[in-house]
Amino acid sequence: MNSFNHLIPPPLEFEVLEHDRVIARVKLDYLHQRVDVWQDHTVEPVFLPFPCKPKVSVSDVLDYFESRCVPRTRHHIDKILASMGLSEYVPTDIVKHTHGVLYDDYVWLRFSGEELTCIDIHPRYASDQGRG
Numbered sequence: 001m002n003s004f005n006h007l008i009p010p011p012l013e014f015e016v017l018e019h020d021r022v023i024a025r026v027k028l029d030y031l032h033q034r035v036d037v038w039q040d041h042t043v044e045p046v047f048l049p050f051p052c053k054p055k056v057s058v059s060d061v062l063d064y065f066e067s068r069c070v071p072r073t074r075h076h077i078d079k080i081l082a083s084m085g086l087s088e089y090v091p092t093d094i095v096k097h098t099h100g101v102l103y104d105d106y107v108w109l110r111f112s113g114e115e116l117t118c119i120d121i122h123p124r125y126a127s128d129q130g131r132g
Helices: 002-007 058-067 076-084 089-096 122-130
Strands: 014-019 021-029 036-038 108-113
Touching: 014 089, 021 058, 036 058
Parallel strands: none
Antiparallel strands: 014 021, 014 108, 021 036
């Protein structure tokens, strides 16, 4: 069984932000199938990744990632993926590249080790601030 451990992705830590406010912190352990989540429940539930969910699974996190991606069925998805340096539709890889930015809101993901702010990665916020 241990010979397959190299196929399991390493643990993943990320924050969910609304503008530059951290509204959730997530630690995802693929090997042990465990997810530790802190969410700021003073924030509107619509912005939280797992509102009203007392226990979050790895599958829930992967579904959340996909909800922050370009749809699988988008016309020319292969070209969109290629522009990100990807050959397959893997939501985790896509959000690592896009930070889960959607034009409709100011929620985004910052992964462990990154020192980014909203203006660095969100084109709408950057244009609102006169940097676009």
